[in-house]
Each structure stands twice: as structure tokens, then as C-alpha cells.
Amino acid sequence: xxxxxxxxxxxxxxxxxxxxxxxxxxxxxxxxxxxxxxxxxxxxxxxxxxxxxxxxxxxxxxxxxxxxxxxxxxxxxxxxxxxxxxxxxxxxxxxxxxxxxxxxxxxxxxxxxxxxxxxxxxxxxxxxxxxxxxxxxxxxxxxxxxxxxxxxxxxxxxxxxxxxxxxxxxxxxxxxxxxxxxxxxxxxxxxxxxxxxxxxxxxxxxxxxxxxxxxxxxxxxxxxxxxxxxxxxxxxxxxxxxxx
Amino acid sequence: xxxxxxxxxxxxxxxxxxxxxxxxxxxxxxxxxxxxxxxxxxxxxxxxxxxxxxxxxxxxxxxxxxxxxxxxxxxxxxxxxxxxxxxxxxxxxxxxxxxxxxxxxxxxxxxxxxxxxxxxxxxxxxxxxxxxxxxxxxxxxxxxxxxxxxxxxxxxxxxxxxxxxxxxxxxxxxxxxxxxxxxxxxxxxxxxxxxxxxxxxxxxxxxxxxxxxxxxxxxxxxxxxxxxxxxxxxxxxxxxxxxxxxxxxxxxxxxxxxxxxxxxxxxxxxxxxxxxxxxxxxxxxxxxxxxxxxxxxxxxxxxxxxxxxxxxxxxxxxxxxxxxxxxxxxxxxxxxxxxxxxxxxxxxxxxxxxxxxxxxxxxxxxxxxxxxxxxxxxxxxxxxxxxxxxxxxxxxxxxxxxxxxxxxxxxxxxxxxxxxxxxxxxxxxxxxxxxxxxxxxxxx
Numbered sequence: 281x282x283x284x285x286x287x288x289x290x291x292x293x294x295x296x297x298x299x300x301x302x303x304x305x306x307x308x309x310x311x312x313x314x315x316x317x318x319x320x321x322x323x324x325x326x327x328x329x330x331x332x333x334x335x336x337x338x339x340x341x342x343x344x345x346x347x348x349x350x351x352x353x354x355x356x357x358x359x360x361x362x363x364x365x366x367x368x369x370x371x372x373x374x375x376x377x378x379x380x381x382x383x384x385x386x387x388x389x390x391x392x393x394x395x396x397x398x399x400x401x402x403x404x405x406x407x408x409x410x411x412x413x414x415x416x417x418x419x420x421x422x423x424x425x426x427x428x429x430x431x432x433x434x435x436x437x438x439x440x441x442x443x444x445x446x447x448x449x450x451x452x453x454x455x456x457x458x459x460x461x462x463x464x465x466x467x468x469x470x471x472x473x474x475x476x477x478x479x480x481x482x483x484x485x486x487x488x489x490x491x492x493x494x495x496x497x498x499x500x501x502x503x504x505x506x507x508x509x510x511x512x513x514x515x516x517x518x519x520x521x522x523x524x
Numbered sequence: 525x526x527x528x529x530x531x532x533x534x535x536x537x538x539x540x541x542x543x544x545x546x547x548x549x550x551x552x553x554x555x556x557x558x559x560x561x562x563x564x565x566x567x568x569x570x571x572x573x574x575x576x577x578x579x580x581x582x583x584x585x586x587x588x589x590x591x592x593x594x595x596x597x598x599x600x601x602x603x604x605x606x607x608x609x610x611x612x613x614x615x616x617x618x619x620x621x622x623x624x625x626x627x628x629x630x631x632x633x634x635x636x637x638x639x640x641x642x643x644x645x646x647x648x649x650x651x652x653x654x655x656x657x658x659x660x661x662x663x664x665x666x667x668x669x670x671x672x673x674x675x676x677x678x679x680x681x682x683x684x685x686x687x688x689x690x691x692x693x694x695x696x697x698x699x700x701x702x703x704x705x706x707x708x709x710x711x712x713x714x715x716x717x718x719x720x721x722x723x724x725x726x727x728x729x730x731x732x733x734x735x736x737x738x739x740x741x742x743x744x745x746x747x748x749x750x751x752x753x754x755x756x757x758x759x760x761x762x763x764x765x766x767x768x769x770x771x772x773x774x775x776x777x778x779x780x781x782x783x784x785x786x787x788x789x790x791x792x793x794x795x796x797x798x799x800x801x802x803x804x805x806x807x808x809x810x811x812x813x814x815x816x817x818x819x820x821x822x823x824x825x826x827x828x829x830x831x832x833x834x835x836x837x838x839x840x841x842x843x844x845x846x847x848x849x850x851x852x853x854x855x856x857x858x859x860x861x862x863x864x865x866x867x868x869x870x871x872x873x874x875x876x877x878x879x880x881x882x883x884x885x886x887x888x889x890x891x892x893x894x895x896x897x898x899x900x901x902x903x904x905x906x907x908x909x910x911x912x913x914x915x916x917x918x919x920x921x922x923x924x925x926x927x928x929x930x931x932x933x934x935x936x937x938x939x940x941x942x943x944x945x946x947x948x949x950x951x952x953x954x955x956x957x958x959x960x961x962x963x964x965x966x967x968x
Contacts, residue, residue, distance in 0.1 A: 317547075320547070320588050321588065323588065323589065323590050323591060324588035324589045324590070327589035327590060327591055327592050327599070327600075327601075327613070328589050328609075328613040329613070330617065464546060
């Protein structure tokens with residue numbers, strides 16, 4: 281039986297990813313910071329699917345603890361999915377370096393180092409799949425969220441480079457750019473319906489891209505490829521005058 | 525956040541604060557200090573039962589399952605889990621809820637609060653009869669485990685208690701083993717209302733029974749119906765076509781109702797034509813047993829998304845009452861005749877035999893229940909008030925989960941457990957803290 285490790289398992293997307301894998305008959309290792317929250321999601325997934333689900337504590341900012349975390353997992357997973365992220369508050373990040381640092385480390389440093397660590401173990405074993413949930417916000421820095429966007433851009437570049445390095449050695453690396461998702465993180469925001477995905481759609485799309493119809497980079501809603509192509513194509517002299 | 529809310533019937537619409545906690549802990553923090561509050565599930569109560577007097581607490585965020593024991597069939601889930609999720613997770617593993625209402629888009633908390641009944645009430649009781657334990661939160665945040673042994677009084681008041689005894693956070697409910705997702709259905713044709721009642725009474729041994737009455741037929745055909753009896757099909761009963769789909773055919777997305785139909789669509793002629801066609805098609809299938817999938821059998825209207833929009837933007841009310849078994853034969857023809865004469869645009873009326881009630885305020889008792897939809901239009905409320913008088917005089921009662929308009933006196937006449945219910949509310953300090961538009965209207 282195959283095993284997936286989902287890091288960020290108490291988020292709406294993490295839960296959806298874990299559910300998609302368990303529904304397909306995978307064992308699940310659910311990891312995150314919130315112990316009681318993890319137990320609640322693990323019981324839910326195990327009850328719904330009948331699959332074994334274990335829970336594991338990890339703080340994505342505590343990078344020194346990553347090797348010990350990986351060592352204590354009951355088995356080296358076949359797939360690792362990182363859905364960790366922190367939107368933060370752009371306005372606060374502009375003047376509060378501590379907050380800005382937390383946003384950058386949560387979206388880039390932590391997830392990149394963790395997937396990098398599993399990449400080494402997967403290479404030693406000879407196979408494995410790594411999935412990083414990045415963001416369309418990483419494709420071009422915008423006034424409204426460039427601290428978050430820059431960190432996601434770094435993560436996207438890291439995944440791209442990692443893929444380039446390990447592709448010929450049996451590892452599969454997937455970059456996911458979900459666009460808007462209806463979650464607790466976006467609760468209360470006005471989201472355009474055509475550009476907004478439900479968490480379960482994201483979970484199912486990740487499972488497909490990682491396991492059934494391998495892809496390197498996916499947008500959950502294809503319309504985002506077009507939207508971002510246009511945003512990337514705008515010359516900087518025009519872009520800097522827009523309000524985005 | 526203040527919003528306008530209505531029930532499934534889209535009448536009445538009322539303003540309320542809406543809280544949406546994501547967990548039990550969050551719910552406790554949010555409801556602290558609130559008054560006039562009521563829990564809400566998936567909004568399938570027809571009238572104003574799940575609209576808070578001041579505050580409405582959506583428990584859809586409490587949507588996690590906790591544990592399942594395949595040896596006993598007991599499933600523990602949070603209150604916001606829907607019946608659809610339970611069926612999707614457990615039917616493929618050979619389990620089905622012991623009692624289901626006519627839609628699967630209801631939550632476990634809502635099913636307990638309304639003590640919903642299914643086509644097997646005469647045999648198996650209501651949903652509440654298959655609840656082993658409840659995790660109940662009082663408005664001050666206190667959490668109580670309730671069962672038939674522990675806090676038993678509160679347990680019995682909560683089943684059918686319309687959310688007025690506390691917030692149901694989680695429950696342990698019974699699933700029954702089934703071999704397939706198919707129902708062996710037998711259709712009987714009843715030419716009159718007396719026939720219908722007789723056929724239902726004679727079918728007490730059938731697991732499921734229900735009659736679909738032509739609510740517009742008059743004269744000699746008054747109360748004509750198709751009586752459907754059903755049993756869970758065993759694996760051996762499946763024919764070649766069903767074998768690859770042991771747990772029923774895959775779901776097809778049915779047609780939806782994209783906008784409110786103009787009032788003209790539903791008139792006496794179109795409904796009469798529909799009922800005539802329905803009756804003939806059904807009657808043609810009478811006789812030999814047929815295999816029917818679980819979706820069309822239990823949840824026929826779930827296939828039509830947003831079917832409540834059929835009745836136009838003014839909404840509709842569902843009128844559902846139960847009459848004592850001894851009085852049904854006298855009174856049903858009179859009530860059906862009034863309804864047919866008025867020509868209220870009700871597609872089909874549903875008549876069922878009910879068994880013994882469960883909770884203190886549970887709707888069912890030994891008798892016959894009739895349910896029909898009526899478009900909200902001028903004169904309807906006065907007409908139904910007249911029907912109420914007949915129902916109340918005969919010792920009947922109206923279903924609170926469907927109610928949007930009965931008066932306090934009709935309610936008080938029909939629910940003798942009310943005094944004890946009020947007493948329990950007083951002793952636990954719930955009066956004023958928990959209140960819905962329904963409870964305020966009928967003085968609960």
C-alpha cells in the first residue's frame with residue numbers, strides 16, 4: 281500500500297489532498313502544528329475511507345527539527361505534498377520585518393528545505409513524488425501582496441530547479457498554482473466565482489497531477505494560465521501604473 | 525454579519541446575525557453571551573425553524589467524522605456532516621443509515637433536532653430512535669454527553685427539540701448492514717383515499733411504505749394513489765444489469781432549476797396533467813417487483829437541483845400533519861377534498877403510516893401523515909388556518925420542521941409534551957438564550 285505525507289494537514293487544502301489520496305486507497309501521514317486539529321482531521325479521513333491515517337507534529341519554521349521529523353515517520357512516504365503557506369498581511373509586512381520574515385520563511389524557506397530533505401531520501405531509495413503548492417502570486421510581484429508573492433516565486437523556482445535536477449533519476453516534482461480557493465484563509469474576501477476553486481477540486485487535481493496523469497506544473501483552473509500569461513506579458517512601464 | 529435567511533420553502537425571509545464556527549471550540553467562543561440564537565444545518569427545514577430570533581449559528585463547519593465500528597454499525601460524526609456524505613462513505617462498504625428522510629442534503633444535527641422520519645417509521649421509528657449518544661453544548665459553553673442513560677431527560681428533549689435544548693455538536697448514530705444499494709419495489713394502485721389508507725395499514729410488515737397521492741383528483745378518484753412498498757435487495761436478488769453496480773447506478777447530475785419559474789408555470793392544468801401522467805406511468809408498473817436504485821427510491825427530488833425554485837420567488841409552504849390512526853378514515857377525505865377543490869398547485873401529496881414517537885416534541889405518533897407543497901399566494905394562509913382547525917380538533921399535529929405559519933394555539937393543542945419541554949428549558953436556563961423565529965411564533 282502506498283503512503284502520502286501531507287504537510288499542512290489541518291488546512292482546508294491539506295485535508296482535501298489527504299482525502300483524495302485516502303479515497304484512492306493510500307495510507308496517509310498527516311503533519312502540522314495543531315495537534316488536536318490534526319487528530320480531528322485524521323479521524324475524519326480514516327472514518328470516511330477506512331484507510332490508516334497517522335498524525336505527526338511539525339512546525340515549518342523549525343527547520344532544524346526536519347531530519348528528526350523525517351526519521352520518526354513510521355515509513356518513508358511514496359509522495360510528499362506540502363500545502364504549507366501563510367498569506368500574512370502585506371501592509372504589516374511592509375513595516376514589520378518580523379512579520380515579513382515569517383511570511384517569507386513560511387512560504388519559501390520551510391517548504392523548500394523540507395521537500396529538499398525528502399528529495400535526498402527519495403534519491404537514495406530511487407523513487408518518489410514531491411508536490412509543492414505554490415501560487416499564481418509568485419508569477420509577478422504585485423503591490424497588494426508582493427512579500428507573499430516573492431516567497432512563492434522563490435518556492436516555484438526551487439521546485440523548478442529540483443525537478444530539473446532529479447527528473448532523470450526517478451523522481452517526480454509537481455508545482456501547483458491553485459489561484460483563488462474558497463478556504464478559511466480567504467473567508468470574507470470577495471472572490472470571482474470563475475477563478476475560484478473549491479478545496480476538494482484542488483485536492484483531486486493534485487492527486488491527478490501527481491499520481492494518475494503526471495504533470496510538472498498545474499493550475500487547478502485552466503483559465504488561470506491565460507490570466508497569468510496576460511499579467512506576465514504587460515510591460516513593466518505599464519504594469520507599474522496598474523492597481524493589482 | 526447580518527444576513528437575510530429563509531428555509532427551504534423560501535418563506536418567510538428574516539434578518540439575523542450569522543455565525544460560522546469551524547470547530548466546537550470556535551462555536552463555544554462565538555455563542556458566549558449571545559441571546560435568541562439557534563443552530564442551523566444545511567437549511568433544509570422548510571420554514572423558520574433554523575432562523576435565529578437574533579443569531580443563527582451555522583454548524584456546517586462541524587463536518588468531520590470521528591469513528592465507525594463495522595461490528596455494530598455505530599457511526600460517530602460531528603453535527604454538520606450531511607446524510608449525503610454518510611451514504612457516499614458507507615454504502616460502498618455495505619452500510620446504510622437506519623432512517624433517512626426524503627432528501628440526503630440534511631445534516632445529522634438537523635435530523636436529530638427534527639427527529640426526521642422515513643418510509644420505515646411504522647417499523648423502525650424515527651431518526652432519533654437510532655441515536656446512541658449526543659454531544660450537546662449549552663449556550664454558556666458547557667458540553668454534556670447525553671444518552672438514554674446519561675442526562676437522559678435532556679437527551680429525550682433534544683430529539684425532536686428543534687435545537688431549543690442546546691447546540692448538537694456530535695452524535696453517534698446507527699447504520700444498518702445492506703448487501704446492495706438496490707430496493708425491491710412493489711407498486712400497488714389505490715383508487716380512493718380509503719383504499720390508500722387500507723393498503724398502507726396492511727403493509728405494516730414492509731420495511732418501507734409510502735403512498736403518492738394525486739392531490740388534485742376529486743369525486744370518485746379522491747385520494748387515488750400509488751402505494752410503494754420496498755425492501756433492501758440482497759445480492760442474490762440482483763439481475764445481470766445490476767450486478768456490476770452493486771451499490772446502485774452512478775450518480776448523474778440531474779437537471780436543475782436555474783431561475784425562479786414565473787408563477788404561471790404552475791397552474792391547475794399543468795399540475796393536473798403532470799399528476800395524470802405520473803399516476804398512469806406508475807399504475808402501468810404495478811404488479812411485479814422492480815429493482816430501484818437508492819437515489820430515486822429514497823431521494824427522488826434530490827436529482828432536481830434547487831427544486832424549491834419551481835414555486836416562484838414568493839416561495840411555498842409544505843403542509844404536513846399527522847392524524848391519529850382511528851381518525852384518518854374520517855378526516856383525510858374531507859381535507860383532501862378541500863385541498864383538491866382549492867386547486868392549490870401541489871404536484872403530489874405524500875401519505876405515510878407513522879409509528880410511535882421518540883422524543884418529547886417529536887412529530888410522529890401512531891397515525892397517518894400527509895405532506896403537500898403549496899405555493900405561497902394570497903388566501904393560502906387563511907385556507908391553511910381552516911385546515912389547522914380540523915387537524916387540531918381531531919387530535920392531530922403539524923410537523924415543526926416543515927412549519928412556517930401555524931399559530932401558538934394549534935401547536936399547543938397538538939403537542940402534549942410541551943409542558944415538560946418548557947420545564948426542562950427553564951431548569952437548564954435556556955429560555956431566551958436559544959430561540960428561533962419558529963419558537964417565538966408558537967411560544968415554544
